[in-house]
Amino acid sequence: MKTPEDHEREQAMRVAEYRRDAAPIDAQLRGLGEDLDSIILKRNLGLDYKEAIPILLTRLTTTESRVIKSCILHALAVPAARPLAGPLLIREFYRTASTCESPGTSVPLWDIGNALEFHACDDLADNLIGIATEKRFGWARAMVVLGLTRLKDSRAFNVLVNLLDDPDVNTMAVTALAKLKNPAARPHLERFVNHPDRWIRREARKGIERLDKAAARTGNAARPSGAPEGGAPNKKAKRVRIPRGLSETSVAIGMDRLGPFLKRVAECTAGMEFSTIDDLVETVDRLDNDRSRLFGYQVEYESTPTPLVIKVQKDDVDSVGIYFHTSAALVSRIEALFHPFCEEHGA
Known part of the structure; x- marks a missing residue:
């Protein structure tokens, strides 16, 4: 022995x-x-x-x-x-x-x-x-x-x-x-x-x-003919762009953790509602594999207004990559949040 x-x-x-x-x-x-x-x-x-x-x-x-x-x-x-x-x-x-x-x-x-x-x-x-x-x-x-x-x-x-x-x-x-x-x-x-x-x-x-x-969901999402998905008829969706000069960080995470982690980020900012995150998650869930979508928000972090652009890349039905484009201070905060979040959720 x-x-x-x-x-x-x-x-x-x-x-x-x-x-x-x-x-x-x-x-x-x-x-x-x-x-x-x-x-x-x-x-x-x-x-x-x-x-x-x-x-x-x-x-x-x-x-x-x-x-x-x-x-x-x-x-x-x-x-x-x-x-x-x-x-x-x-x-x-x-x-x-x-x-x-x-x-x-x-x-x-x-x-x-x-x-x-x-x-x-x-x-x-x-x-x-x-x-x-x-x-x-x-x-x-x-x-x-x-x-x-x-x-x-x-x-x-x-x-x-x-x-x-x-x-x-x-x-x-x-x-x-x-x-x-x-x-x-x-x-x-x-x-x-x-x-x-x-x-x-x-x-x-x-x-x-x-x-x-x-x-x-398909049954509940029925909309008038010609209406764009996720919006009212004849209303053109606003195009999201990534402003110049922003810092960037990215994380890979399970689809089931996408909402909880974004809500963790929202908790340390002002201007990003949980209901907005729920809409984001539902939109990403509808994406085909290997497709991505940009989401743009104006938030405050440490009393300073800053844009927050989130690109979500859907790798498959169970995993996504999240790319955050925002101020250097908020990027540092997001990176600091991720490891404890993974340990907490077993992600």
Whole structure:
């Protein structure tokens, strides 16, 4: 039986190994005032590090350390890595698969697929569908299957339906169909509402609930013919622009945390009502994946009037990127709010 001292020695060895393997990339990142640890911290806090992306992309293909590669893949799952990361990740997936004895159960391959899920787009549709439907990749392709929800390609829906009968990825196929809000998915999801696997059962039921809510909202949102969405007939919506000279910060957050975090920001300003935030969240919820919307407000922070422009990028039905453009003082406050908010909400 291992003693506490044994565990401490093993931990020290793992840390030393990590430091050794991270040294080459740290040497490059140091020129930007960063290292791999700081990049991962920024990734987890939703902060920007776009200058480091080229270094991360290069090191992804050269590092031999599985741990370092996993860290890099995690750090590349950010909007700033688009569109460069996607094609490289496809190549890395196939290269790694060719060196695996059992690609279907390969953790490194799953890690690459996990990053690919974030970067899935129609430009990569052929490759993504090819990976998702290749049985030899087993459960290592699970996150790629989920990534099909980001595609507008008409093939994606039928691929997901067919994968419902694939035992390696049927869990993720159900999850993906549940995210799509496509009414045609209902009969396929209904097959799984009493499935013995709790996760599959829950995802199927959630998907049907989403469809019901979408149908109810569509009925409630009926408007006169020719009326613009979200406004009165013949009233042109005011175009929101980002004024020059504002500071910027960004965070990545779950869709279910969007409203609560914006309300946390509103609590430290004057001029932004909770009802306005509820309207914002509803608007974002209606957006297609990979679409964005600008929202402009005039607020006061520390008794000083300042514009606050919020750009929300909908990555998928469950996650968004929020870009705040406002005064430097309010930017600092927003950044200070985010980490405690994540700890409080488990975000």
